[in-house]
Amino acid sequence: xxxxxxxxxxxxxxxxxxxxxxxxxxxxxxxxxxxxxxxxxxxxxxxxxxxxxxxxxxxxxxxxxxxxxxxxxxxxxxxxxxxxxxxxxxxxxxxxxxxxxxxxxxxxxxxxxxxxxxxxxxxxxxxxxxxxxxxxxxxxxxxxxxxxxxxxxxxxxxxxxxxxxxxxxxxxxxxxxxxxxxxxxxxxxxxxxxxxxxxxxxxxxxxxxxxxxxxxxxxxxxxxxxxxxxxxxxxxxxxxxxxxxxxxxxxxxxxxxxxxxxxxxxxxxxxxxxxxxxxxxxxxxxxxxxxxxxxxxxxxxxxxxxxxxxxxxxxxxxxxxxxxxxxxxxxxxxxxxxxxxxxxxxxxxxxxxxxxxxxxxxxxxxxxxxxxxxx
Amino acid sequence: xxxxxxxxxxxxxxxxxxxxxxxxxxxxxxxxxxxxxxxxxxxxxxxxxxxxxxxxxxxxxxxxxxxxxxxxxxxxxxxxxxxxxxxxxxxxxxxxxxxxxxxxxxxxxxxxxxxxxxxxxxxxxxxxxxxxxxxxxxxxxxxxxxxxxxxxxxxxxxxxxxxxxxxxxxxxxxxxxxxxxxxxxxxxxxxxxxxxxxxxxxxxxxxxxxxxxxxxxxxxxxxxxxxxx
Numbered sequence: 001x002x003x004x005x006x007x008x009x010x011x012x013x014x015x016x017x018x019x020x021x022x023x024x025x026x027x028x029x030x031x032x033x034x035x036x037x038x039x040x041x042x043x044x045x046x047x048x049x050x051x052x053x054x055x056x057x058x059x060x061x062x063x064x065x066x067x068x069x070x071x072x073x074x075x076x077x078x079x080x081x082x083x084x085x086x087x088x089x090x091x092x093x094x095x096x097x098x099x100x101x102x103x104x105x106x107x108x109x110x111x112x113x114x115x116x117x118x119x120x121x122x123x124x125x126x127x128x129x130x131x132x133x134x135x136x137x138x139x140x141x142x143x144x145x146x147x148x149x150x151x152x153x154x155x156x157x158x159x160x161x162x163x164x165x166x167x168x169x170x171x172x173x174x175x176x177x178x179x180x181x182x183x184x185x186x187x188x189x190x191x192x193x194x195x196x197x198x199x200x201x202x203x204x205x206x207x208x209x210x211x212x213x214x215x216x217x218x219x220x221x222x223x224x225x226x227x228x229x230x231x232x233x234x235x236x237x238x239x240x241x242x243x244x245x246x247x248x249x250x251x252x253x254x255x256x257x258x259x260x261x262x263x264x265x266x267x268x269x270x271x272x273x274x275x276x277x278x279x280x281x282x283x284x285x286x287x288x289x290x291x292x293x294x295x296x297x298x299x300x301x302x303x304x305x306x307x308x309x310x311x312x313x314x315x316x317x318x319x320x321x322x323x324x325x326x327x328x329x330x331x332x333x334x335x336x337x338x339x340x341x342x343x344x345x346x347x348x349x350x351x352x353x354x355x356x357x358x359x360x361x362x363x364x365x366x367x368x369x370x371x372x373x374x375x
Numbered sequence: 376x377x378x379x380x381x382x383x384x385x386x387x388x389x390x391x392x393x394x395x396x397x398x399x400x401x402x403x404x405x406x407x408x409x410x411x412x413x414x415x416x417x418x419x420x421x422x423x424x425x426x427x428x429x430x431x432x433x434x435x436x437x438x439x440x441x442x443x444x445x446x447x448x449x450x451x452x453x454x455x456x457x458x459x460x461x462x463x464x465x466x467x468x469x470x471x472x473x474x475x476x477x478x479x480x481x482x483x484x485x486x487x488x489x490x491x492x493x494x495x496x497x498x499x500x501x502x503x504x505x506x507x508x509x510x511x512x513x514x515x516x517x518x519x520x521x522x523x524x525x526x527x528x529x530x531x532x533x534x535x536x537x538x539x540x541x542x543x544x545x546x547x548x549x550x551x552x553x554x555x556x557x558x559x560x561x562x563x564x565x566x567x568x569x570x571x572x573x574x575x576x577x578x579x580x581x582x583x584x585x586x587x588x589x590x591x592x593x594x595x596x597x598x599x600x601x602x603x604x
Contacts (some may be wrong), residue, residue, distance in 0.1 A: 271475045274436055275489035275536075276464020278457050368463075369437040372475065 003305030003344055005246065007334030008317070009239040013232050014335055017221070022099050023159060025224040026189035027198050028205060030058060030067075033215040035186065036224075042074040042086065044142045047184030048216060055188055057208050063192050063201040068094040069185040071176045075139035077119070077169060078148075079127045085119075085169045087139055089176020089185070098189050101157055101170060107131050108155030115175055116154035120165030124156050131156060137169065142182040149179050190218075198222075251351045258293075258355030262286065262363065269363040270371030279364035283357070286364075290356025291349070298348035302341055309334050382448075383544060383575055384410040384433050389442035391428050391598075402428040404598040405442070410577060412543070415570045417586050418579045420595035426579035427472065427548055429595065433577060434467050434546045435459045464492045468537030470547035470578075474529045476521040482508065482532045483517040486539050493540065507539035508532075510565055526553040534562055538569065545569075547578035551585055563588050 021027060031039070032046040048054055051069045058067040071089035076082050092111040096102060102110045106121055108131045117137065119129065129135060131153060138148035151171060158165055177183060192201045198220045205218040222229040272282055316333045363371055391403040403425045410416065410433065418426050431437040432444050435451050444451040446462060454462070463469075476485045486504045495503070508514050511531035521529050530553045537545050545566070551559030563585055566576050578585075586592055594602040 267475065268477050271471075271477060272488070273460065274434075274463060274469050274471075274475075276460045276462075276492050278460045280457075281492075367437055369431045372436070372471070 003302060003336065003341055004308055004312075004334070005239060005243060006340035006344070007305075007309040007313070007336045008332060009235055010337060010340060011313070011335035012332045013235055015332065017228065017232065019159075019161070020225055020228050021195075021221055023161070023164060025221045026098055027192045027195060028190035028202050028218055028220050029224055030054060030188040030190065030205065030209070030216050030218050032186070033217050036217065036219055042072050042186075044071075044073045044140065044180050044182060044186065045144070047071070047142065047182055047186050048188065049184040051185045051188060054209070054214065054216065057212060057214075058188060058190055058205055061201060061204045061208055063194065063197050063204070065191045065193050066094075066097045067188050067190045068098055069173060070095070070187050070189055071173060071180065071182070071185045072187065073139045073176075073180055075137055075169070077123070077127065078136040078138065079129050079133065081127050083123070083127060084167070085123070085137075086167050087137065087176060087179075088168060088170045089173040089180075090170055091173045098191055104157040104159045105155045106158045108153070110155060111170060111172055112154075114172070115149070115151050116171070117151040118155040118157055118170040119153055120168055121156040121158040122162060122165045123167070123169075124153065126166070129153055137171075137179065139180060141180050142184075145181075147179055147181065149175075151175075247347065250348070254297075254348070254351045255355040258290065258352060259359050262356060262359035266359075266363045266366070266371050266374035269360070269366070270368050270374065273364075273366075273368035273371060282364040283360055286356050286360030287353065290353045290360075293356070294349035294352030297352060298345045301348060302345050305344070306336070306341065309336055381411045382409055383412050383414075383446075384408075385443075385445040386432065386439075387443045387445075389432060389439045389444060391425075391432065391437070392440045402598055403432070403439075406598075406600055408593065408600065408603070410544075410575065412575055413570065413573060414575050414577070415567070415588070415590040416577045417589035417592045418577065418595060419581070419586060419592060420579075420601075424595040425598040426595055428598075430546045430548055430577065430579060433544075434469060435462050436469075464489060464540070466543045468540060468542035468545040470530075470533050470537045470545065470550045472548040472552065474521070474533040474553075476529055476532055476536075478521050481518050481520055482513060482524065482528075482535075485521070485532055486517075486536045489536065489540055503539050503541075504535075507535040510538065511535045511562070527555065527558055530554055531558070531562070534565075538565075542574065544575040544577065547576070549580060550578050551580065551582055556584065559585065 030048070032048055035043065035046045038046070055067045055069065058064055068091060073087045075085050075087040077085045101118065105118070111118055117135070124130070133153050134150055135153060136148050137151050138146065141147045173185070190205065192198055202218050202220040209216045209218060269282055312334045386406050386408045389403055389406045390401065393400045393402055406429060418429060420426055428437070432439055435446055438452050451459065477488070480488065483504055486507055487500060490500045490503060505514060505517070508517050511534050513528060513531050513535065516524060516528060521532070524532065530550070534550060537547065551562055554562060559582065567588055570576050580586060592604060593600055
């Protein structure tokens with residue numbers, strides 16, 4: 001039970017965080033100073049102009065795998081109807097190292113460096129847009145002037161996350177820059193070698209930017225997506241609470257079984273004592289027996305838990321309607337870390353051992369004749 | 376032989392009181408008794424007269440409430456649990472009234488387990504077990520668990536267990552209670568043969584036929600000895 005719950009929570013958090021990192025935040029983002037506070041407004045007035053130089057600097061920081069430029073802006077997509085979208089200017093080749101949009105394309109071809117765009121399939125359906133239709137993309141330029149241009153819908157994508165698929169529009173970086181009349185980008189997205197080191201690498205990038213006198217800031221995914229970090233914390237707390245309940249119930253069950261098993265054998269303890277077995281020897285035998293039962297029981301439990309976990313890791317569990325946070329998948333594939341299996345195993349062995357030792361100790365301390373009289 | 380050598384167990388004004396809830400049960404009320412090496416003693420008396428309690432005290436399974444129990448000159452009350460366990464393993468064999476066989480062990484293993492505490496090789500230990508089971512006529516059922524044996528057969532396994540370690544004294548509580556007269560007679564004959572080569576026997580019984588084999592009969596009533604001859 002503990003292994004199954006651990007697998008479920010780990011699987012869900014891992015996928016949610018991976019999705020968020022891949023599709024949205026990356027591990028780290030480099031913003032113009034002050035941009036993050038206004039990120040919801042997608043201001044194009046704040047940009048990184050010498051971004052290729054910054055990318056070179058960031059890529060030299062230890063632990064950085066890659067850094068890619070992006071430009072983001074609020075905009076309107078117009079066909080016969082109009083809707084609000086988020087314009088994403090990306091380098092099609094570079095960006096696929098962070099967010100492989102190609103694997104989410106359901107119709108058409110991935111971006112080439114021409115005046116094509118890729119939009120979400122749900123968005124296309126909503127606006128009745130077909131593949132290769134021409135659409136107007138409008139926004140506000142870096143100087144505040146309204147701008148618009150005609151683009152051809154080259155592909156439709158579907159990630160399965162409705163708000164993402166319904167608002168994101170992708171186009172080549174240079175065309176986005178042309179549309180928004182800027183030479184710069186609004187963010188540089190960084191992927192690190194080891195996600196565990198993300199905070200250290202963020203600090204190193206910050207230090208590099210600062211020492212080069214660049215008015216830029218670096219933020220890691222937990223800062224960029226605090227609601228996801230909170231969700232992860234909440235899930236961990238909830239699972240801790242749930243597992244505590246499972247542990248208490250399991251401990252009571254094991255204790256009860258072992259107590260009964262040993263109390264039923266108090267008379268046996270009396271017979272052993274009558275024939276010369278010393279209290280210490282009797283206790284040792286019960287400890288050994290408790291250890292064997294504990295290890296065998298825990299091993300069987302682990303095998304069962306791993307089996308069930310493996311089954312669901314292949315077919316997944318449907319949690320439709322339970323996507324409480326963005327990028328949480330509704331079909332969860334449980335995953336396990338070594339500690340998810342080791343801790344329940346050790347716990348089960350220890351509880352069994354304790355449950356065997358206590359009554360055996362009490363029985364071994366009785367006078368043989370008292371143990372023999374035990375019914 | 377000196378007096379110390381011949382006297383195996385001595386009880387002096389021994390009392391034993393149990394508490395059953397708030398009621399105190401006075402099982403023995405001042406027993407004075409000497410058991411010498413080579414004795415073949417029957418303890419007789421009605422139910423509740425204190426036979427089992429007396430056997431438990433002689434066998435160092437219990438300590439007296441008052442009075443003194445000396446086992447080979449040592450005051451049982453002053454010995455530690457471990458010292459008493461050593462005495463029981465090396466010198467005493469028990470046949471319990473309700474057999475007290477360990478249900479998960481075979482007849483062979485039930486006889487063998489007290490011998491694990493002895494410094495014996497595997498072969499020597501197995502020979503002792505087989506020899507004891509042969510003496511009680513159960514060599515062909517040594518692989519069976521207690522629940523596969525009749526009451527009489529279980530009693531014989533219990534007897535073999537008591538005899539296997541060649542104890543100095545065997546204490547048997549109703550050793551023929553679950554046996555028919557023929558098998559009961561055989562078990563007592565076996566006791567008698569071992570008694571001839573030096574093993575001391577103290578057993579409780581209700582059976583007048585068995586009493587006839589005894590060289591000494593101690594009669595108990597209400598926790599006191601009423602006759603000893």
